Amino acid sequence: MVDRVLAGLARLRSRDAGPLSQGLTPEHAQACLRSAVDAISAAGLAAELMSQGQRPQTATIVAAAGVFTSPIEWVALLAAAGCEVRIKAPSSAPDLCAALAEELHREGLPVTADTQRDLGTPAAVVAFGSDAAMSAIQAATPDAVHALYGHRFSIALVCGDSVQAARGIAEDAARFDGRGCMAPTAVFTTGDPTVLAECLAEMFQEIETRWPRGEVDPALGPEWRRRTGLARILGHCHEGPAWAVPVLEPEHFSPVALPRMLPVHGLQELAALDGILRPWRSHLSTCGTDTPSAVPLGTLRTCVLGQMQIPAFPRLHDGKPMLGSILG
Amino acid sequence: MREAVASFISSGGDFGQLALDLYRWQRSHNPEYDRFCGAILPQDWRDIPAVPTALFRDLSLTCFPTEEAGAVFHTSGTTTGRPGRIHLQDTQLYDLAARAHAESALGPLPGCGVSLVSEQITSSLGHMCRAFVPGMPHFFSLDTGVDGPAAWAALSELAAAGRPMFVPGTAFALADLLDHPGAPVVLPEGSIVMVTGGFKGRREVVQSEDLYRTLGQRLPGARVVAEYGMSELSSQLWATPAGTPFVPPPWMRVLAVDPWSGQPTQTGLLRFFDLANLHTVLAIETADLGTVHPDGSVTLAGRLPGARPRGCSLSVEEAHGR
Numbered sequence: 001m002v003d004r005v006l007a008g009l010a011r012l013r014s015r016d017a018g019p020l021s022q023g024l025t026p027e028h029a030q031a032c033l034r035s036a037v038d039a040i041s042a043a044g045l046a047a048e049l050m051s052q053g054q055r056p057q058t059a060t061i062v063a064a065a066g067v068f069t070s071p072i073e074w075v076a077l078l079a080a081a082g083c084e085v086r087i088k089a090p091s092s093a094p095d096l097c098a099a100l101a102e103e104l105h106r107e108g109l110p111v112t113a114d115t116q117r118d119l120g121t122p123a124a125v126v127a128f129g130s131d132a133a134m135s136a137i138q139a140a141t142p143d144a145v146h147a148l149y150g151h152r153f154s155i156a157l158v159c160g161d162s163v164q165a166a167r168g169i170a171e172d173a174a175r176f177d178g179r180g181c182m183a184p185t186a187v188f189t190t191g192d193p194t195v196l197a198e199c200l201a202e203m204f205q206e207i208e209t210r211w212p213r214g215e216v217d218p219a220l221g222p223e224w225r226r227r228t229g230l231a232r233i234l235g236h237c238h239e240g241p242a243w244a245v246p247v248l249e250p251e252h253f254s255p256v257a258l259p260r261m262l263p264v265h266g267l268q269e270l271a272a273l274d275g276i277l278r279p280w281r282s283h284l285s286t287c288g289t290d291t292p293s294a295v296p297l298g299t300l301r302t303c304v305l306g307q308m309q310i311p312a313f314p315r316l317h318d319g320k321p322m323l324g325s326i327l328g
Numbered sequence: 329m330r331e332a333v334a335s336f337i338s339s340g341g342d343f344g345q346l347a348l349d350l351y352r353w354q355r356s357h358n359p360e361y362d363r364f365c366g367a368i369l370p371q372d373w374r375d376i377p378a379v380p381t382a383l384f385r386d387l388s389l390t391c392f393p394t395e396e397a398g399a400v401f402h403t404s405g406t407t408t409g410r411p412g413r414i415h416l417q418d419t420q421l422y423d424l425a426a427r428a429h430a431e432s433a434l435g436p437l438p439g440c441g442v443s444l445v446s447e448q449i450t451s452s453l454g455h456m457c458r459a460f461v462p463g464m465p466h467f468f469s470l471d472t473g474v475d476g477p478a479a480w481a482a483l484s485e486l487a488a489a490g491r492p493m494f495v496p497g498t499a500f501a502l503a504d505l506l507d508h509p510g511a512p513v514v515l516p517e518g519s520i521v522m523v524t525g526g527f528k529g530r531r532e533v534v535q536s537e538d539l540y541r542t543l544g545q546r547l548p549g550a551r552v553v554a555e556y557g558m559s560e561l562s563s564q565l566w567a568t569p570a571g572t573p574f575v576p577p578p579w580m581r582v583l584a585v586d587p588w589s590g591q592p593t594q595t596g597l598l599r600f601f602d603l604a605n606l607h608t609v610l611a612i613e614t615a616d617l618g619t620v621h622p623d624g625s626v627t628l629a630g631r632l633p634g635a636r637p638r639g640c641s642l643s644v645e646e647a648h649g650r
Contacts, residue, residue, distance in 0.1 A: 067640070128640050129640070149640055151640055180640055217588075218587040219587060219632055219633055220588065221586075221587040221588040221590065221597070222380050222613065223382070224588075225590070225613070226380045226382045226386075229383055230383060230386055232366055233360045233363045233364050233387060234386075234387075252386070
């Protein structure tokens with residue numbers, strides 16, 4: 001089963017990712033697809049399949065629009081576990097789900113994809129979306145075992161050398177153009193925020209030549225201009241044609257990532273970070289850092305800089321085991 | 329600069345030139361706006377950097393020390409739940425501009441009325457209506473909504489007296505009023521019912537056309553007009569009758585821009601260039617969408633919708649609406 005899953009994923013990996021990517025540029029989309037597939041190995045699947053318990057016969061995965069590769073790990077895992085998998089694809093962006101199902105189906109695996117809203121009566125439901133959507137899914141499938149993942153946000157934290165940290169952070173912020181709950185919404189530093197911002201600006205400039213930014217949602221324009229304007233007034237802002245690094249006091253932190261914008265907030269003392277994040281702590285996902293001992297309270301996942309958007313597999317998803325969370 | 333703006337409001341002039349003069353003056357008196365603009369040197373009023381209304385949640389953006397403010401208006405906080413504050417040194421220009429364009433659009437303003445807008449001192453709408461018709465009884469509060477029976481009684485009483493009246497109300501307040509039963513009250517000739525604002529999540533939305541038609545049926549004799557304004561602007565636009573495009577005053581221009589790039593377009597995010605905004609910033613970028621017609625009038629198309637989902641990340645609305 002594992003071999004067939006990996007064979008299907010290998011064919012998916014070789015596909016043209018641009019049309020699947022929901023607006024990323026082709027070269028960037030290809031890099032994201034490769035990273036997502038490469039994270040899934042025979043050893044990783046085998047390790048996760050050792051989870052003890054009764055596996056669901058049928059599972060529906062409700063994929064969210066935004067991060068086009070997000071269903072891959074769960075679909076691969078459940079297919080490898082012998083489940084009959086249905087992917088409920090986002091109606092606005094069904095292409096990756098369709099391609100994934102097609103490639104696994106070619107291996108004889110019972111994986112399908114569609115955009116029908118009716119979730120039916122699967123034994124297990126894995127879903128991504130807003131908290132309201134998660135509540136609705138739970139209510140619509142009362143007999144299923146659920147693994148539900150609401151909206152989250154992530155941060156980066158730098159306590160050491162800015163130059164060394166900048167490349168990883170900038171790549172974390174650039175991947176998927178800042179979409180998804182593991183994208184850093186901001187970087188906090190106990191060092192000089194000005195120096196870190198300069199380093200990040202250089203990195204964004206370099207990354208733009210490698211992975212140009214893709215389509216942006218026009219509705220984000222006013223918030224983009226608010227933040228850059230605020231930074232010009234109260235701090236300063238490095239801006240390129242398709243990226244920005246505002247430097248602002250921590251009180252202006254926002255847990256919302258914008259496409260290729262990474263605010264830098266200087267910390268007078270590390271202890272202040274918990275207070276800054278307190279209003280949103282229940283939604284904190286990942287802290288990418290060069291100082292793991294310093295991560296704030298409530299962090300569900302800690303990783304090194306540069307790995308925020310390419311999590312290892314298997315892993316704890318929002319602090320919970322993956323397959324283990326839906327075993328009977 | 330105040331005299332120049334007041335003179336324009338009273339007598340007209342070269343909008344483009346005064347807009348650029350005011351821009352330069354505001355940069356030299358408004359340090360926050362100066363830093364916001366950076367190295368930009370506009371040659372045309374359309375190029376004057378527009379401040380997003382959301383920035384007033386974070387900053388005062390005034391041309392004078394805020395402790396000298398003679399009036400402070402609060403924004404509604406429609407999108408985020410966190411209001412901004414608009415500081416005015418005084419309301420002289422505001423009052424001059426508001427009355428001048430209202431009288432130009434509506435004719436002489438009635439001398440009495442029934443108010444269905446907030447009376448809070450921090451409400452720019454309430455201020456404008458009080459300035460138009462001082463001493464109006466009011467029958468609306470943000471906490472309890474419309475006192476329908478009392479409002480209908482007041483309308484009947486004033487109608488019986490035969491004096492034209494001014495009846496300003498937000499769309500949701502007027503819809504609340506219409507929910508209360510009662511026979512139509514014929515308003516004296518010259519009466520004006522002013523509809524402004526949207527529903528802002530307060531009740532089931534009533535389509536504008538239905539609201540205007542029902543107002544005409546329940547308050548026959550009055551002209552039903554629509555007003556568009558906001559705390560961040562010192563001038564208002566009027567649609568006479570309601571349902572037609574909104575007309576800005578001669579001292580205001582409106583530009584529709586692409587929401588992401590900010591480049592001009594016929595239909596898009598609305599930016600207002602209001603010379604009467606002497607004390608703050610003349611160029612304001614709203615979160616409202618609309619079409620700007622060749623004659624400068626504007627047809628509104630609602631609020632800029634929230635951003636599309638970006639995977640499992642928090643949205644702007646989720647993060648700041650808490």
